[in-house]
Amino acid sequence: MKISETALAGVKLIEPRVFADDRGWFMENWRLEHYAELGIDAEFVQTNSSHSSQGVIRGLHYQHPQSQGKLVWVSAGEVFDVAVDIRPDSPAFGQWVGVCLTADDHQQLWIPPGFAHGFQVLSPTATFHYQCTEPYRAEFDRAIAYNDPDIGVEWPQPAQGISAKDEAAPVLSSISPDHLPTCASS
Secondary structure: OEEEHHHHHHHOEEEEEEEOOEEEEEEEOOOOHHHHHOOOOOOOOEEEEEEEEEEEEEEEEEEEEOOOEEEEEEEEEEEEEEEEEEOOOOOOOOOOEEEEEEEEOEEEEEEOOOEEEEEEEEEEEEEEEEEEEOOHHHHEEEEEOOOOOOOOOOOOOOOOOOHHHHHOOOOHHHHOOHOOOOOOOO
16 A cells, blocks of 8 residues: 655545456455554544536535544546645645546545545546544534635536535635634644
8 A cells, every 4th residue: 555645734645455357356445554554543433425427516525623534535437636724723724735536546535634625526427435533413514615716726627516505605714713623623
């Protein structure tokens, strides 16, 4: 298994070992001891899947005060996956990193607590999976505008299929710091 740091400290791109032969392939999506050796010592309490059409953007989502770490991957199709550092006390506050995840490359992205997360579907459809370190809590559910000009995410395709919640999401600069995670709480 290979792990690479991204431009944002803590956000890691993971290349699991894939065992392929003429029958197909096999891989471990998660094994605590192996990931802990690589610095991802997370305990997952919930796994989610979504299926979306091309151009759909989901995000930028986070929970507060119960921040979630997420291990994400694609099992069908291709997405552009984004993490945004939303910790006001972080030197990288408001910065983002994006990577393409495909079912063919089997890569995963680790997004630690304290980051907002979103993705855009690049293929005709995509199936996306998230393992979360905290359960979803509707009362903690938050969003930041996917098109916040101060963050400046460069989505690869025109936005489509934006949910009403995401269309109404505020820009990061309008959110009080006490409604955002901190480095100490992440």
